[in-house]
Amino acid sequence: MDSIISVAGVAKTYDTGFRALDPVDLDIRKGEIFALLGPNGAGKTTLISIICGIVRPSAGTITVMGHDAIGDFRAARRLIGLVPQELSVDMFETVLATVKFSRRLFGKAADDGYIEQVLKDLSLWDKRKSKVAELSGGMKRRVLIAKALSHEPEILFLDEPTAGVDVALRRDMWKLVHRLREKGTTIILTTHYIEEAEEMADRVGVIDKGRLILVEDKAVLMRKLGKRRMLISLQEPMAEVPAGLAEWHLELADEGRQLLYLFDAQAERTGIPSLLRKLNELHIGFKDLETSKSSLEDIFVDLVANDRAEQAA
Ligand SMILES: Nc1ncnc2c1ncn2[C@@H]1O[C@H](COP(=O)(O)OP(=O)(O)OP(=O)(O)O)[C@@H](O)[C@H]1O
Ligand SMILES: [Mg+2]
Secondary structure (H helix, E strand, C coil): CCEEEEEEEEEEECCCCCEEEEEEEEEEECCCEEEEECCCCCCHHHHHHHHCCCCCCCEEEEEECCEECCCCHHHHHHCEEEECCCCCCCCCCEHHHHHHHHHHHCCCCCCHHHHHHHHHHCCCHHHCCCEHHHCCHHHHHHHHHHHHHCCCCCEEEEECCCCCCCHHHHHHHHHHHHHHHHCCCEEEEEECCHHHHHHHCCEEEEEECCEEEEEEEHHHHHHHHCEEEEEEEECCCCCCCCHHHHHHCCEEECCCCEEEEEEECCCCCCCHHHHHHHHHHCCCCEEEEEEEECCHHHHHHHHHHHHHHHHHC
16 A cells, blocks of 8 residues: 555644544545544544644654655645635735735745636635735635645645535535646545535545544445335335334334335345335335435444444443
């Protein structure tokens, strides 16, 4: 595996005594889009900030393309673009000036053509002469992305890139991320939106209460844990699931008008034919059958619930 970032045994206890991160081991592959998924307070920003050298870990080591992220901070940091979660831009500069300034900070020679392209990619070119303070929230977020890209980083961190951003802009950002990846940029993003991880990521890491519960290829994750659901719309509503259907562990939905059956899409036997035979035998009529895949969202909710139950036990 060609890893571009290596995190080994990284843990964090803040000065308050709060343990935000249990020891984490994680390798980021060159050129991938990695999504760190977790609820509020899970430790996503903490982990990213440690890798970017903004927060000091209590234990562990990080290397970024062979550079120690702490001992050799400048070399490591130069390879990284970071779009922080919090808006932090110089409000009184123009868009163009603030982005050019970011590039200079990293000691890169001026390249007006490159900056123009970045601003155009982010639909900010028309606003280049506006003061940042005069932009909308979503535009300010795009300025942060432009700043992070200003020095042509190998690795881009996006901490909640689409928080507070409308649907159209979110789609634009996804496209931009894919374009960057095509150019070879490695991308690590955090998100609460499972939809976003599902749409963008090659691999997903799930983090909860400072624990990295799992790291998996998105496709494998969805195949391994993905359940399918079948909704059976009944002709007559029922008050409870008949005993004769116990083996399928059905649930009633829509005030008894529907039966819900969850089954393993990978299993040899789905149980559907036998269920349908049984319904027939019991003279339970239905109007419609509908099957759908569970989303990464269902998987995620299950995972976190299981992990918390295990921790509590
Ligand atoms: N500087 C700090 N001092 C003390 N505790 C902190 C500090 N920064 C973060 N924490 C705590 O560490 C935990 C993880 O915070 P972090 O910001 O990493 O979460 P997150 O996963 O990014 O959450 P969100 O989705 O809300 O952005 C939280 O409980 C938070 O209160
Ligand atoms: Mg955060």
